[in-house]
Amino acid sequence: MKVRTALFAATMLFAGSALAFHCPQEMKKIDDALAKNPKLTDAQMAQVKKDRADGEALHKAGKHQESLDTLAKAEKTLGIQ
Numbered sequence: 001m002k003v004r005t006a007l008f009a010a011t012m013l014f015a016g017s018a019l020a021f022h023c024p025q026e027m028k029k030i031d032d033a034l035a036k037n038p039k040l041t042d043a044q045m046a047q048v049k050k051d052r053a054d055g056e057a058l059h060k061a062g063k064h065q066e067s068l069d070t071l072a073k074a075e076k077t078l079g080i081q
């Protein structure tokens with residue numbers, strides 16, 4: 001039972017760090033898309049920038065899944081797959 005618990009903990013830790021690594025990749029995708037002057041309305045642009053900033057804040061707070069969800073919204077607006 002102890003082994004299983006340790007394995008579970010190790011798996012969760014790995015999953016957590018894999019997610020943690022993922023956020024900056026998504027942020028970079030958004031930054032790259034923004035650098036290409038995407039055709040967005042002012043409202044869309046403001047929303048993308050807000051989602052990008054919120055995503056980074058969530059990432060730094062350790063809330064990686066929420067960060068990815070927020071960054072995904074910005075990517076959807078930008079048309080990133």
Ligand SMILES: [Cu+2]
Pocket residue numbers: 019020021022023024058059060063064065067
């Ligand atoms: Cu993260």
